[in-house]
Amino acid sequence: MDYSVIKEGDLFFLTDKQGDVTGNNDQGHGLYTKDTRFLSRMELFIDGEKPTLLSSAADRSYFASIRLMKDRKDEGAIELHRERFIYGGVLYERVTVTNYFPKAAAFELAASFAADFQDMFIVRKYRTGEVGKLLGSEAGERQLAIRYQGADNLLRETRIGWDLEETERDADGHVRFALSLEPKETKRICFYIAPVLEGQPPLMFSFEEGLKRLEASYAVWSQETTRIASDSDVFNGLYRRGVQDLRMLMTDVGYGHTTVAGLPWFAVPFGRDSLIASLFLLPLQPEQAKGTLRTLAAHQGTTTDAWRDEQPGKIMHEIRFGELVNTKQSPFGPYYGSVDATPLFLVLIAEYVRWTGDLALVEELKPNIVRALEWIDSAAAAGSGFLTYHQEAEKGFPNQGWKDSSNSIVHASGGYAASPIALSEVQGYVYQAKNGLASVFEAMGESGLASKLAREAEALRARFEQAFWMEEERFYAIALDRDGRKVQSVTSNPGHLLMSGLPDASRAGHVAERLVAEDLFSGYGIRTMSTKAAGYYPMSYHNGSVWPHDNAMILLGLSRMGYKKEAGKVISSLLEASRAFEYQRLPELFCGHDSSLGHPVPYPTTCSPQAWAAGTSVVFLQAMLGLHPNALTREIAIDPYLPEGMDELAAERIRIGSGYLSLKVTRGVETGSGFEVQVLENTTGFELIHSSKEREASKA
Helix, strand or coil: CCCEEEEECCEEEEECCCCCECCCCCCCCEEEECCEEEECEEEEEECCECCEEEEEEEEECCEEEEEEEEECCCCCEEEEEEEEEEECCEEEEEEEEEECCCCCEEEEEEEEEECCCCEHHHHCCCCCCCCCEEEEEEEECCEEEEEEECCCCCEEEEEEEECCCCCEECCCCEEEEEEEECCCCEEEEEEEEEEEECCCCCCCCCHHHHHHHHHHHHHHHHHHCCEEEECCHHHHHHHHHHHHHHHHCEECCCCCCEEEEECCCEEEEECHHHHHHHHHHCCCCCCHHHHHHHHHHHCCCCCCEHHHCECCCCCCCECCCCHHHHCCCCCCCCECCCCCHHHHHHHHHHHHHHHHCCHHHHHHHHHHHHHHHHHHHHHHHCCCCCCCECCCCCCCCCCCCCCCCCCCCECCCCCECCCCEEEHHHHHHHHHHHHHHHHHHHHCCCHHHHHHHHHHHHHHHHHHHHHHEECCCCEECCEECCCCCEECCCECHHHHHHHHCCCCHHHHHHHHHHHCCCCCECCCCEECECCCCCCCCCCCCCCCCECHHHHHHHHHHHHHCCCHHHHHHHHHHHHHHHCCCHHHCCCCCECCCCHHHCCCCECCCCCCCEHHHHCHHHHHHHHHHCCEEECCCCEEEECCCCCCCCCEEEEEEEEECCEEEEEEEEECCCCCCCEEEEEEEECCCCEEEECHHHHHHHHC
16 A cells, blocks of 8 residues: 555544655545544654655554654664554654764754645545635644634634644644754654544543553454464464454444444445445454444434435435535435445344344344335335336435446446346345344244245245346346346356345356356456456456455355355465455455466555455355354354365354354365364354255265
8 A cells, every 4th residue: 555544433544654644645645533634734854854764564453653764874864763543532643763873963853734624525526515714723832723613613623732842833833843862862752633523622641551542442352353273374364454454443423333434535334334344243243233233223214315315214325424414515414325235234133133142132123124124125116126226316326236336237238227227136135134034033923024024035036036047147147227128247246146045056056156267256356247248347446356345245155055165266366365465454456357467456546444355354264164153043054164275273252142152173184175173162052063065065
């Protein structure tokens, strides 16, 4: 990445590799909260010059360490070590200055600050609008305050403090320190930067105390999540990175912790993204799903509003909190242009219950569940009998599945499909939601509702098989257009159907086989579109690129349906790809070029870290264990398969029901195939069973 980013809670800080936010930068660097940039400049100078970068590291998701120097030929140098983190709504930065000249050195260290309070949409050049005005700056002893009166009548303020007496400061944001150091002498300056809304400053600590508290919170997260050990260093590294990034990407907007979509531009709760990330998180920490479900339930649609693509019962796509949203110049407060968030909301509820048995949450959210089902049924009944989307909001999205770019639904002729559009994977989500909830409501004693949902799911399956199957391709169409015609491009979307269990058994095998065939499989993962399709373009956002989360959704299905070799191939390919990315962090997406190039090709504007990409490593764990619990039947199915290069995998403290399961899987020593399972702990009270497909494979 050509940037450095850290985040904690609602606050994130995006800088260049030197750790600076330069004035008038085009990359959107700055300190953000509530979709507002509270710091638009933060630069360090020595004697009026920018120091040279030595190293820039953020291997700990929450902590950045940057080394700079100002040298004089071969005589020596002044080194600056910048260390930063965020805690409790405050950015802490400690600058350690060391004299590496052989004699005493006197010099000026200067810091320049500014805040423009721009709305995130304006920074990204995504929207324009009427905004407020700067009220000016005020410099005090070891502090500086910059204030802004928004068009939404909110007073915003950036408070900057430091702990070393300065020699000069001014209201224009310049602070200067005259330093004199003996050889190898060190001096430290700590800066504290706090965004303030409506005059409520956060509690501040010393640098050391703030870091101690932050690290303690990560230690708690580590203790509460599933731990792994394997003989594959690349998997161990990817898993540790993913678990740490998922903690970094947590936020709470009032209803419990949920993941934001990703950094830097999507640091807010989303419908689809947060739901899928929570689905991936179930083997890591199933309790986290409650915060996501409650957050989305609180913002469920209540009225018909074309401005926001809102309808009663619909689950939001995205929520923003900036000035343009507050003044209704943007429809994102929240915006509802997502066709899949509502069925995924129901899928997550049903899957959460399978892991936890927590029917109390279902009872709590039952009104939201009923309204979501009513929206799905009314939307489907109004058209072809399938759940479709059509853009209503002028400033909304023309495509409203996860491939939401305007060119992502392409006919074999190369023309774009006209809406209303019925996406294949969305019908699978609806099928999975109704089937899953049927079991849940049966367990709650509501047999009538359970039977109704089961019948509706089976009727949907029959309609879907007839309408979407492409016999000549032995694969499902990505979508139906407004005339009910198949969009006959081969894409990754139907791979999600395996997770839902919708495909007929005779067709599921063809789907699994095609997903890892040469035209869809790059060698670094499954592409979003076949190389044979008219719309294929490996550098596109959705038409030939590789998305880790897309592969993970497919993996859940491959694992559930017993296609272990195909799952192993996908896992091995993405593990290999992860080696090429900074900190072994799988990005949002990368280009779909063939692996014969010898390395994955980065996508130029990808977000990283991204929650559902970080959660992919947890899906790897679930798929390798073949782990599928059902708290309603008090059974835990396992069907292990280790990919090439891994002979041993242990997972400790997997939370299922009210207890824990710990397992160790070992590849058969003599034959090199077959897997031995050792149960290290099982306090769940559930029966552990091998799936039928595992028994069939053992016989074979």
